[in-house]
Amino acid sequence: MINSPENIKKTCKGRAFKFGDDISTDLIAPGRLFHLRSNLAELAKYVLEDADPEFPKKVKQGDFIVGGKNFGLGSSREHAPAIIKLSGVGAVLAKSFARIFFRNSINVGLPALICDTDRIDEGDQLKIDLEKGIIKNITKGIELSFNPLPEVMIKILNDGGLTEHIIKNRGFNL
Secondary structure: OOOOHHHOOOEEEEEEEEOOOOOEHHHHOOHHHHHHOOOHHHHHHHOOOOOOOOHHHHOOOOOEEEOOOOEOEOOOOOHHHHHHHHOOOOEEEEOOEOHHHHHHHHHHOOOEEEOOOOOOOOOOEEEEEOOOOEEEEOOOOEEEEOOOOOHHHHHHHHOOOHHHHHHHHOOOOO
16 A cells, blocks of 8 residues: 555645656656665655755655646656655645646545645645645745545545555445
């Protein structure tokens, strides 16, 4: 299991780590560490290291990755969102996602939220309500919105990802 159901909540709170546009799966899960893909816990120790060498040391449980456009482009490595989740990240926020990265994120139990990230800066404290589609930037005292996640996605996230959801429900439970 990539994450336990208690890791996903309807609201989550943490710090923002800001990245730019076009963060590829190669930046998330460095290709030079391809040999670790069967040991996701070890690979997670290097998450986003090529984009920010200090990120793996600084990220704490519940923090957020904030990207720009086209987050997760590149190869369809399912382990990219998996190691983000394993590193403790509560959600990834971006203006847009590569389609396969978005799908893989939900499949492994990592919320991927499409929103305007221009008003979020590195280190901002955020509180996110997945059901209501509200991001409170506590640092700046502002609210941002995103399309709330459909109930089925929240169920999948709460079950720990798609595989766990199917096992738990003996099929896909809408």
